[in-house]
Structures are given as C-alpha cells and as structure tokens.
Amino acid sequence: MRVRRLAAWTALPLAVTLGLVACGSGGDGGSGESDPNAAVRIEIAEPQHLVPTNTNETSGSQVLAALFSPLVDYDEAHKPYEVAAESITSEDNTTWTIKLKDGYTFHNGEQVTADNYIDAWNYGAYAPNGQNSSYFFEKIAGYDDLQGESPKAETLGGLKEVDDLTFTVTLSQPYSEFKSMLGYTAFYPLPEAAFSAPGELAEGFEQAPIGQGPFKMKGTWQHDAKVEVERYDAFPGEQPKVAGVEFRIYQQLTAAYADVLSDNLDVIKTIPTENLSTAGTDLGDRFLQSPASSLHFLAFPTFQEEFSNPDVRKAISMAIDRDEITRSIFKDSQQPARAFVSPAVAGYRENTVGAAGEFDPAKAKSLYQAAGGPSKITLSYNGDGGHKDWIDATCNQLKANLGVDCVGSAEPKFADLLTKVKAKQPVGLFRMGWIMDYPSMENYLGPLYSTNGSSNYYGYSNPDFDRLLAEGASAPSEEEAIKKYQEAEDLLAEDLPVVPLRFGQNNFGHSTKVKNVEMDLFDRVNLTKIEAIR
Amino acid sequence: MFRFIVRRLLQMVLAFFGTTLIVYALMFAGQGDPIQALAGERPVTAAQRAYLTEKYHLDATGVGGFFYRYFDYISNLLRGDLGESLTGRSIGDILAAAWPVTIRLALIAIAVAVIFGVTAGVLAGIRRASVFDNATLLLTLLVLGIPTIVLAPLAQYFLGVKWQIFPPTAGADPDFFALLLPGIVLGSLSLATALRLTRTSVAENLRADYVRTARSKGLPNRRVVSVHVLRNSLIPVITFLGVEVGNLMSGAIITEGVFNIPGVGFNLFRGIRTEDGPLVVGIVSVLVVVYLVSNLVVDVLYAVLDPRIRYE
Numbered sequence: 001m002r003v004r005r006l007a008a009w010t011a012l013p014l015a016v017t018l019g020l021v022a023c024g025s026g027g028d029g030g031s032g033e034s035d036p037n038a039a040v041r042i043e044i045a046e047p048q049h050l051v052p053t054n055t056n057e058t059s060g061s062q063v064l065a066a067l068f069s070p071l072v073d074y075d076e077a078h079k080p081y082e083v084a085a086e087s088i089t090s091e092d093n094t095t096w097t098i099k100l101k102d103g104y105t106f107h108n109g110e111q112v113t114a115d116n117y118i119d120a121w122n123y124g125a126y127a128p129n130g131q132n133s134s135y136f137f138e139k140i141a142g143y144d145d146l147q148g149e150s151p152k153a154e155t156l157g158g159l160k161e162v163d164d165l166t167f168t169v170t171l172s173q174p175y176s177e178f179k180s181m182l183g184y185t186a187f188y189p190l191p192e193a194a195f196s197a198p199g200e201l202a203e204g205f206e207q208a209p210i211g212q213g214p215f216k217m218k219g220t221w222q223h224d225a226k227v228e229v230e231r232y233d234a235f236p237g238e239q240p241k242v243a244g245v246e247f248r249i250y251q252q253l254t255a256a257y258a259d260v261l262s263d264n265l266d267v268i269k270t271i272p273t274e275n276l277s278t279a280g281t282d283l284g285d286r287f288l289q290s291p292a293s294s295l296h297f298l299a300f301p302t303f304q305e306e307f308s309n310p311d312v313r314k315a316i317s318m319a320i321d322r323d324e325i326t327r328s329i330f331k332d333s334q335q336p337a338r339a340f341v342s343p344a345v346a347g348y349r350e351n352t353v354g355a356a357g358e359f360d361p362a363k364a365k366s367l368y369q370a371a372g373g374p375s376k377i378t379l380s381y382n383g384d385g386g387h388k389d390w391i392d393a394t395c396n397q398l399k400a401n402l403g404v405d406c407v408g409s410a411e412p413k414f415a416d417l418l419t420k421v422k423a424k425q426p427v428g429l430f431r432m433g434w435i436m437d438y439p440s441m442e443n444y445l446g447p448l449y450s451t452n453g454s455s456n457y458y459g460y461s462n463p464d465f466d467r468l469l470a471e472g473a474s475a476p477s478e479e480e481a482i483k484k485y486q487e488a489e490d491l492l493a494e495d496l497p498v499v500p501l502r503f504g505q506n507n508f509g510h511s512t513k514v515k516n517v518e519m520d521l522f523d524r525v526n527l528t529k530i531e532a533i534r
Numbered sequence: 535m536f537r538f539i540v541r542r543l544l545q546m547v548l549a550f551f552g553t554t555l556i557v558y559a560l561m562f563a564g565q566g567d568p569i570q571a572l573a574g575e576r577p578v579t580a581a582q583r584a585y586l587t588e589k590y591h592l593d594a595t596g597v598g599g600f601f602y603r604y605f606d607y608i609s610n611l612l613r614g615d616l617g618e619s620l621t622g623r624s625i626g627d628i629l630a631a632a633w634p635v636t637i638r639l640a641l642i643a644i645a646v647a648v649i650f651g652v653t654a655g656v657l658a659g660i661r662r663a664s665v666f667d668n669a670t671l672l673l674t675l676l677v678l679g680i681p682t683i684v685l686a687p688l689a690q691y692f693l694g695v696k697w698q699i700f701p702p703t704a705g706a707d708p709d710f711f712a713l714l715l716p717g718i719v720l721g722s723l724s725l726a727t728a729l730r731l732t733r734t735s736v737a738e739n740l741r742a743d744y745v746r747t748a749r750s751k752g753l754p755n756r757r758v759v760s761v762h763v764l765r766n767s768l769i770p771v772i773t774f775l776g777v778e779v780g781n782l783m784s785g786a787i788i789t790e791g792v793f794n795i796p797g798v799g800f801n802l803f804r805g806i807r808t809e810d811g812p813l814v815v816g817i818v819s820v821l822v823v824v825y826l827v828s829n830l831v832v833d834v835l836y837a838v839l840d841p842r843i844r845y846e
Contacts, residue, residue, distance in 0.1 A: 046804075048572075048621050056576065130585025132573075147581060223623065223631060224796030225706025248705070251804060254687065255794040258702040261695045415570030455577055 032515070032533035039230075039244035040514050040532050042267045042525055043256040046224055046249050050206045052188035053124025053131040058269070058523045061185045063247050065524050066229045067107075067211035068188040069237055071098065072179060074521070078346045078439045079478070080179050083237065084112075084212070086165075088182065093174035093474060098182075100165040103236040106191040107216035114167035116189035122146075122155045123199060124186055133186035135454075136437070141172045154199055174474035176481040177440045184438050214240045214528060224249055241516075241531045263511045266532075267525055271507045273386060276333055283509045293344040293436040293521045294504030295337060295444065298379065298394070298429045301421070302497055303459035306374040307429075313496040314356040315368035316377070316429075319401035320394055321359040322501055329390045333507050337500040340492050341444040344436065344521045347482035353500060354493050361401035368402050376405040378428025382417050383410035387431055421457045432457070432498070439521060441485040445469060449492060460497035535837065542833070546826045551608075553822045554815065558604050561811040568592065571809040572620050590620065590812070607815065616816040620808065625816040628801055635708070636790070636797030640782040642710075642717030644775065647724035652771065655732025656764065662737050670733070674726035686719050686792040703794040716793040720786055724778045728771055735767035742766075769839055776832030780825035 047060035052068065055061050072080040072088065082088060086099040104112040123129060125137035127147045137143055142157030158170035171178060181187070191210050196202040207220045214237065215229035222228075230244035248265060250256040253272035259265035261282055271279045271287070279287040300307040307313060322336035338357035341348050351357060379395055381387040388408065395406040409427065411417040420427050434455075436443045447453045450469055451461040465488050472484030506519040513533050518526040569578055569586050587593050594602050610617055616625035658667040677685075693715055694702030700715040739745065740763055748758045787799035798817060805813035836843045 127581035128585070130582050130589075132579070132582055134581050135579050149584065222706065223628070224800070249796070250794050251796075251800055252791045252794065255690075255703045255792055258690050258695050259794075262698055262702050264702060413571060415567045418570065419567060 034241060034515075034531040035534040036241055036532075037243045038513075038532035038534070039228075039246055040242050040266045040530055041246045041248050041264075043250050043253075043260075043265055043269055044227075044247045045251065047221075047227075049132070050209050050221060050227075051131070051201065052120065052190070053129075053133050053136075053186050055185050056132045059247075059249075061522065062269075062524045063227050063229075064185050064188065064209070064211070066213060066215040066245055066247075066527050067209055067217065068185075068213040069104070069211075069235070070184075071182040071187060073183055074180075074439055078344060078521070080183060080439075085182070088179045090178070093176045093178070093476070094171050096169045096171070096178055097162070098167055098169060101236070102165060104212045105234055106193070106212050107210045107232055108191060108193050110191045110193065111164075112189060112191075112212050113164045114161045116191060117187075118155075118159045118161060118167060119192075119195065119198075120188065120190035121159060123190070123195075123201065125156055126154060126199065127151055129201075133184075136181065136184060136186040139171050139173070139175055139178065139181075141170045143172070176473060176475045176478060177438075177442055180440045181438045214238070215245060218244060224251075238528050240528045242527075245527060257509075260509055260511050263513055266511045266514045267508065267517055267530070268510070269506070269508050269519065269523060269525060271509055276331060276507060279507070279509060286512070287507075287509045288517065288519075289333075290506045290508075290519050291343055291521070292504040292506045292519075292523060293342050293439070294433055295340075295342050295500060296334070296431070296433045296502045296504065297337070297498045297500045299432050299458045299498045300429055300496075301424070301427070301458055303424060304426060309371050309373075310495050311367055311371035312373040313499070315364045315371060315373060315402065316398065317353070317356040317496060317499045318358065318360050318364035318367070319398055320499065320501070321397055322357075323359070325390055325393050325397075326502055329393055330502070334502040334504055337503045340449075340489050340498075340500055341441050341485075342436065342503055345439045345441050345444065346478070347441045347485055349486065349489075352486075352489050352493050353496070356493070356496055357500075365402055368404075373402070373404070376407075377402075378407055378409050378426075380409045380411060380417055380420075380427040380430040382412070382414040382431075384413055391431065418457070424459075429499075430457075433504075435504075436521070441482060441489070442469065442472060445485060445488055445492075449497060458497050460495070462491060462495060465491045535834075539830070539834070542830050546823075546830070549826060550819070550822055554608070554611075554819050555604065557818045558607065558811075558815050559600065561814055562600050562603070565809055565811060568620060568809040568811060586620065589618075607812075611819065616819075617812045619805070619813040620810045625813055628813070629798070629816065629820060632796060632798045632801050635706070635713075635795055636783055636786060636799065639713055639717055639720060639786060639790070639795060639797060640779065642713055643721030643724060643782050644779065646718050646721035647728045647775065647778070651725040651728030652732050652768075655729040655771075656736050656759070656767075658729070658733040659736025659740065659767075660759065667733070670729060674729050677722050677726040682719065682723065682788045685722065686716075686789050689715060689719050690792055705794060706796050708795065713795075716789050716795060719793075720782060720789045724775070724782070727774060727778075731771050731774055732767060735770055736763055739763045739767050765839060769836060772835050772839065773832055776828050776835075777825075779828040780821065783824055784821045 044059035069084045071085040073083045086101045090096040124131045140158040145153040160168045194205050208217045214235045216232040218228040218230045227247040256268045260268045326336045339352040391408040398406045447455045468488035472481045475481035510517045516529045516531045658670045693699045701712045704712040787803045790797045790800040802817045
C-alpha cells in the first residue's frame with residue numbers, strides 16, 4: 001500500500017516529555033457489554049478519492065475497507081488467506097487462477113462475478129483514466145499496451161474469464177507472491193452500476209461507492225464532514241459487531257484528540273505529536289500501540305565519490321546511536337531498526353544490518369578515517385514533516401563520534417527534496433521512509449534497491465542483488481522466495497546503501513464507548529473486530 | 535450617494551482583477567511541483583502525472599504560460615466557473631459548502647464583539663479611571679497579547695475537554711451552541727479592540743461642547759449618552775468592524791482548524807498546504823469581493839451615522 005509511502009508522516013511523533021505507556025498490540029480495554037445496534041465514530045482525513053484503483057492514502061482506503069471485502073487478508077504471520085476468494089492457485093507463478101466464493105452480492109443486489117474484477121482492474125490499469133494505483137497492475141501481462149497517451153489496447157490481455165466465478169491472471173513474469181498483493185485496495189471489484197459505458201466510470205459513483213463488503217453507504221460522501229456506512233445484512237462473510245460507522249473528517253489531529261478525550265469521537269488513528277507525551281495519562285489503557293509497516297532511513301547518494309566506499313557508509317551507521325534517539329526524541333513511539341525489511345512481513349529477521357548497526361563510536365571513527373570519509377556531512381530532510389529534531393540529534397552524534405562537521409539542511413517539502421535528489425544535486429545524506437504496498441519482503445527490496453527500482457534514488461546497483469530478487473520472484477514456493485530475498489537482504493548489509501534507523505508504530509487511542517480496537521498493518525482500524533459498549 | 539456607489543462599484547471591478555492577478559502570480563511563482571505535493575511522499579506514476587498535467591495545463595510555464603493560464607482562469611471565472619481543485623472537486627461546490635458555516639461563525643464573532651465590546655467600552659468610557667475601567671484595560675491587554683493559536687486550544691481544552699461546558703469541536707453541521715465557543719474565541723480579539731476604541735472615543739466625546747450643551751439643556755444623562763455620545767463615538771468602531779468582517783471570514787484558519795469547522799479558512803489552509811493553486815485563487819477571489827463589499831457598506835454607514843458626511 002502506497003499509503004503515505006516514502007516516508008514519513010505528516011505527524012512524525014516527536015514527543016516532548018516522558019510518559020508513554022507501552023501497551024501490547026490490540027486492545028481490550030472496556031468491560032461493558034457489546035451493543036450491536038450502535039454505530040462507532042472513527043477519525044479520518046478528507047479522502048482524496050473513493051474509487052478503489054484511485055485510492056492510495058489511508059483515509060480513503062479506511063472507508064473502502066468498510067465498503068469492500070478483499071480477495072485475501074493476512075494472518076498473524078503476515079501470510080495471505082482467502083476472504084472473498086475461494087482459492088487462488090498457480091502451477092508456475094505466472095498464470096494464476098482465482099476462484100471466487102459464491103454468494104457475494106454488491107449493495108445494489110448485483111451478484112459478484114469474475115467480470116466485476118476484470119472490468120475494475122482494466123479500468124485501473126488504463127493510463128488515460130489517470131488512476132493513482134495503476135502501477136499495481138504492472139505485473140499483469142498486457143499492462144504496457146494500456147500505457148501512453150493513446151494506448152494500443154483498452155483491456156489487459158492477461159485477464160481471462162473462465163466462468164462466472166473464475167478468472168485467470170497471466171503475469172508478464174513469474175511472481176511467487178502475487179497472492180500477497182491481492183489484499184490491497186486496488187484489487188477490489190466494481191459493480192456494473194459503476195460504469196456508464198464499458199471502461200467509463202459513472203458520474204457520481206465516487207460520491208456513494210457500491211461495494212460487496214460488510215458495510216454499505218448511508219447517504220453520500222459529505223466532503224470535509226463525514227462518510228457514513230451501515231451494516232450490509234446480506235454480507236456472507238464475517239458480520240461486523242456494530243450497526244454502522246461514521247468516518248468523521250478532521251483536518252487537524254489535535255481536534256480529533258480533544259474529541260476522543262471527551263467521548264465525542266471513538267477512535268483516533270494517530271495521536272498527534274504534541275499529545276504523545278500526555279496520552280498515557282489522558283487515556284490510560286485506551287492509549288494503544290501496534291506495529292506499523294513503515295521504515296525510516298537515511299540514504300546515501302552512492303553515485304557521489306565521497307560516499308561510494310561502503311566503509312564510509314558503515315562508519316556513519318556505527319556512529320549513530322539509534323536507541324538513544326528513539327528513546328529521547330521519539331519517546332519510544334517508534335522502534336529502533338537494524339534490518340532493511342519491517343517486522344510486518346514474513347521473512348523479517350532482527351539485526352540483519354550486523355556490525356554496522358551496533359553503536360560503536362571508537363570503531364566508527366577509526367574506520368571512517370581509514371576509509372577517508374568527507375570532513376563535512378550534510379543531512380537533507382523535508383522541513384514540513386517534523387524531522388528537524390532527530391536530524392539535529394543525528395548530526396550532533398556524527399560530530400561527536402566521527403569528528404566531522406555536520407549540518408542539517410531543510411527543503412520545504414519532500415517534493416523539493418526529491419527534485420534535487422533526482423537531479424543528482426549534492427544534498428548529502430537524505431532522509432526517506434517507506435510504507436509497504438503489500439506484505440512481502442520483495443516490496444521492501446525491489447522498489448528501493450534494485451537497479452531499476454522506482455524509488456531507488458541513491459544510484460545503488462548490484463547485479464547479484466537484482467539476480468536474487470528475480471530468483472525470488474520466480475521461486476516455486478513462498479518459503480523458497482523468502483530465502484532468496486533474505487540472501488538479497490544480506491547483500492544490502494554488506495553494501496549499506498542506506499542506514500535503517502527506525503520502524504514506525506501505530507499510536508492510537510479510543511473513547512470509553514468502544515472496545516476491541518485494533519489497527520492492521522495498513523494503518524486501518526479493523527472494522528469487524530471493533531465493538532460499541534452499551 | 536447613488537453616483538458614489540456606482541463609482542465605488544466600478545473601482546471594485548478594477549481592484550478585483552488586480553488582486554486576482556497578483557494572487558494568481560504569487561501562486562504560480564511559488565508553485566514547486568503541485569502533483570508531487572498532492573501525493574505527499576509517495577512516488578507519482580507517469581500516467582497520473584500526464585493526466586494531471588494535461589488537465590490543469592501544468593506544462594504551461596514561464597511568462598507566456600502564466601498569462602495563458604491566467605486568462606483561461608479568468609474567462610472561466612466570468613462564466614461563473616471557479617474550476618476544479620487538484621483532487622477533482624468543483625471549487626464552486628467546495629465554497630458553497632464552506633461559506634454558510636464560516637458566515638455563521640463570523641456573525642457570532644461580530645455579535646460577541648459588538649454586544650460585549652461596545653457595551654463595556656461605553657461603560658469604561660463613562661466611568662473613566664474607575665475599577666471597571668482598569669479591569670477591562672487589563673483584560674483586553676491580556677487578550678490582545680495572546681495569539682489565537684494559543685487561545686483557541688486553551689479554550690478548547692478547558693471549556694471543552696476538562697470542564698465539558700461546550701462541545702470540544704463543532705464539526706460540519708454545527709448548531710448555534712457548538713459554534714458559540716469558536717465564535718467567542720474568534721471574536722475575542724475584535725472584542726478587545728472594539729472595547730478600547732469605544733472607550734477612548736466615548737471618553738473624548740463626553741468632554742465635547744455639544745455634550746455640555748445637551749446637559750445644560752437639562753437632557754437626562756441616559757439620552758445624552760445613548761444618542762449624542764454613542765452615535766458620534768461609533769464611527770471609528772464601525773470602520774474597524776467593517777474591515778474585521780473580511781478578516782473574520784478569511785482569518786478563521788486557526789479557529790476553524792482547532793474546532794474542526796470545515797469553513798473557508800479550513801479549505802484555504804488545505805489549499806495552501808497541498809499547493810492547490812486553483813483552490814487558493816478561487817477562495818481568495820471570493821474573499822476579495824467580501825472585503826470590497828464590506829468596505830463599501832462601512833462607507834455608506836458613515837453617512838447614516840453622521841449626516842455631515844456627504845458623498846458626491
């Protein structure tokens with residue numbers, strides 16, 4: 001999910017004083033009786049879009065998660081299991097057969113068929129439709145024919161209907177973890193009513209999307225105010241335990257926080273930075289933390305002479321005390337990271353960075369001097385994300401531990417930083433972050449470090465790494481794929497193109513009127529678990 | 535009077551085009567990469583970039599591109615079409631949803647300022663150097679010294695969260711009571727200024743010749759104050775409040791954000807943050823009209839308050 005991808009949040013938790021209460025993931029909390037006829041109120045920001053293939057931010061995907069049921073969901077070990085699909089199978093990792101469960105209907109009564117998926121995906125992949133998540137379909141055969149200003153084809157050649165409830169997906173290259181991708185928002189089906197003509201979305205569909213999920217729209221999307229949904233009784237899957245959800249739109253998290261404190265709102269998905277330090281006292285056991293998929297790191301422009309030596313990069317990594325910064329600046333609202341993939345995916349191992357991840361100022365300094373590192377280091381960041389504090393702290397550590405001069409350099413927005421990085425201007429080290437699209441190691445490795453990776457801004461290129469990724473993609477089983485990806489991750493530890501610093505966490509809270517509030521790895525509240533208290 | 539109003543209306547047309555040109559130029563010059571700004575830190579696909587670039591003529595750059603886009607915008611504006619924001623919503627719709635709540639909020643703020651500010655100002659003016667006068671001086675200085683960005687969250691925390699007297703946020707379709715706290719917060723600054731202005735003005739006018747004449751005619755004190763003094767004292771206050779109407783409509787960015795009221799300031803803030811040029815220019819164009827009209831109304835009110843003022 002490219003939700004708030006590439007880093008950091010608008011509200012990077014920078015608490016000011018101590019006082020976080022660490023709670024386990026998931027939330028019990030209330031002891032009152034559950035009320036199945038009550039609605040709950042959940043904070044979101046104004047969604048940009050409510051069309052599955054056009055929605056790639058958390059607020060929109062939170063609403064769509066209520067309206068739609070995904071083909072797969074993820075279990076405790078982050079492995080996919082079928083939800084709306086009966087089975088998803090492949091002999092060769094290239095042609096995938098997706099069989100749908102019988103009995104699913106859209107909220108307008110239409111039966112869900114294979115064509116509903118095919119039409120929706122074709123619409124999403126067709127470039128002139130300008131859909132934000134179109135790149136999710138790039139692995140499907142025929143995707144290239146749908147690109148450009150006047151594409152050659154209007155439908156993906158790789159999608160074929162077999163019968164009403166079965167269709168096949170042919171990929172242009174084998175990909176062992178295709179099933180993991182299918183849990184993402186972009187892969188929801190659309191009813192016939194969504195289209196005014198083949199390939200043309202009906203005007204106003206976005207204002208009241210029709211899905212096949214546990215909730216249906218109640219009225220229309222009231223911009224800047226709220227989106228209301230109510231339980232869809234004909235939903236054949238697991239029924240939610242509340243009658244409806246009001247997604248209330250906030251522009252400022254502090255306002256939502258004040259509402260949670262006074263029980264005017266039930267769930268706030270991100271506790272605002274300035275309130276993190278007091279949330280433990282304000283909310284007690286209603287302040288919760290759970291792992292999130294984000295990874296924050298400092299990237300080296302490896303194309304620059306001064307950072308081309310891996311020893312220089314390792315020395316810098318060793319001179320940074322991650323634990324100290326996570327504790328004193330982030331007040332444990334994030335976790336120190338010593339791996340290139342997040343604990344949110346299967347195949348994660350602690351400490352893959354190895355020796356370079358251990359804080360060792362003496363060794364760092366001698367290694368740095370031996371490798372001839374530059375005498376001045378710049379750390380570039382975007383000034384609108386609350387990054388100044390930890391950048392300055394990191395700089396101070398580098399100054400003290402390496403004996404170099406270090407300055408933090410702020411660009412107004414991440415877009416400005418990216419422009420400079422793409423133009424290969426000397427910005428020094430720059431901060432980045434990553435939020436997964438789907439739970440797979442590949443998603444943390446491919447886009448970021450493969451030679452042609454979409455977000456490989458540091459010019460890192462290692463043929464062995466590329467080869468291992470390709471082998472992983474075509475591996476016959478997921479276990480074998482993970483093995484290849486882990487080998488690839490080990491190569492990164494040797495080259496260290498980036499310094500992993502921290503893993504993100506969901507810091508969320510709820511009112512006294514709800515219980516069983518859980519957040520998934522996509523920053524969404526689990527709507528089948530949440531219960532209202534009578 | 536009629537000729538004066540026509541002349542002012544004609545001037546307003548010029549002022550309107552002048553300001554939209556400047557605002558458009560500022561947005562244009564300050565625009566980095568609006569497509570990336572919209573996406574935040576996510577990468578933007580080529581297809582999406584091409585789609586938005588074509589839709590909003592973002593490839594038209596430089597001086598020529600600027601005038602091309604400006605005239606395109608103005609010609610649409612004259613046809614009553616404010617265009618679409620970068621997320622594809624009609625700006626006309628956004629404003630139609632935002633204005634009612636902002637106007638209600640501004641009216642409450644103005645009412646607070648007039649009712650409490652002017653009344654307390656008159657009292658303080660009459661009883662100069664009394665305990666009441668000194669107390670209001672202290673209080674107004676305090677309010678003037680606290681910026682809204684501090685005052686609004688404090689009021690929300692104490693009155694909304696801690697003592698639960700008011701709802702902490704107002705939301706999209708608030709009732710009068712929910713808007714009262716944000717209205718008071720928003721109006722408090724105007725209240726303080728209106729109070730100081732009225733007090734000074736009343737205190738000064740009380741020593742004027744015509745007041746002495748009125749008193750020596752034997753008029754009761756109540757009539758002297760309410761008719762003679764107040765009417766003459768209100769001119770500076772009206773000038774201030776007229777300008778303040780425009781300020782309150784546009785300047786509620788902080789208050790609307792803190793109390794989650796999706797009004798004009800709320801949308802303006804989002805437009806600026808996401809570099810949504812069309813949205814910002816659309817809102818500012820309408821705000822310009824609000825300022826111009828409120829200034830005109832103030833000028834006309836002068837003549838009503840003081841018959842000696844004549845417009846030709």
